[in-house]
């Protein structure tokens with residue numbers, strides 16, 4: 345499938361999905377969001393893909409929802425069409441690991457989109473923010489909820505109430521991003537991380553992703569039980585036998601996703 349606002353490149357088991365609206369700093373309009381969801385679904389279903397990297401341009405991962413597109417909408421319209429209600433569910437339904445590779449602005453829906461991914465690798469030029477308050481609205485796809493879980497109440501309140509931006513160094517220190525790399529190396533580093541994941545058993549990677557995500561939903565005891573049950577279930581897989589045998593035989597494991 346050809347996309348207008350998304351570029352997809354699959355190489356060495358990694359799907360690189362690039363947001364591509366250079367005229368508007370990758371502002372998330374309905375076309376881009378729809379094409380992005382389709383591209384993610386296709387990558388998830390593609391046997392050649394074992395990990396996904398989502399990125400934008402050097403200047404902007406995404407500067408948020410398209411303000412022009414939504415500015416004239418009424419309450420009845422946004423409620424009826426469930427504006428932005430679908431995208432979070434669609435991204436959350438992707439079972440393969442997704443890395444957000446963020447350079448430049450990740451604001452509003454852009455920051456929220458990055459947080460929907462499994463982890464964020466940021467370039468040293470990245471700027472994160474939830475400036476919706478400047479537009480007379482609040483964040484609508486996770487900026488008050490996911491950001492608070494990442495960085496805690498105080499910093500999340502600061503970001504959501506003042507609308508200020510956080511640079512890459514502060515984002516790493518606050519736990520929003522997993523690592524910061526030089527801008528010129530962002531795609532190389534994110535792809536290398538994705539390839540490392542692609543070498544693992546896909547079965548195990550998907551189980552790890554599911555278990556970590558459960559930690560947001562469950563109490564500690566429920567989460568620990570879920571984790572233990574999934575851990576136990578891995579002993580029914582060939583990949584567990586292969587992984588442990590390879591360690592004992594001092595060789596590389598050859599996982600078969602079985």
Ligand SMILES: CC(C)(O)CC(=O)SCCNC(=O)CCNC(=O)[C@H](O)C(C)(C)COP(=O)(O)OP(=O)(O)OC[C@H]1O[C@@H](n2cnc3c(N)ncnc32)[C@H](O)[C@@H]1OP(=O)(O)O
Pocket residue numbers: 367368369371372407408409410411412428449451452453454456475476479482483484485487
């Ligand atoms: C998803 C929800 C529910 O949470 C809601 C949201 O996401 S609301 C959107 C939140 N985001 C913002 O408020 C950021 C808006 N953008 C900016 O503040 C600035 O553009 C900037 C600080 C990111 C960059 O500033 P600068 O370098 O000066 O570039 P600009 O000239 O402002 O922008 C270039 C070009 O892009 C258009 N643009 C930028 N952001 C958006 C946007 N979110 N929606 C629509 N269009 C956007 C901007 O208008 C410029 O276009 P032209 O005027 O040149 O046609």
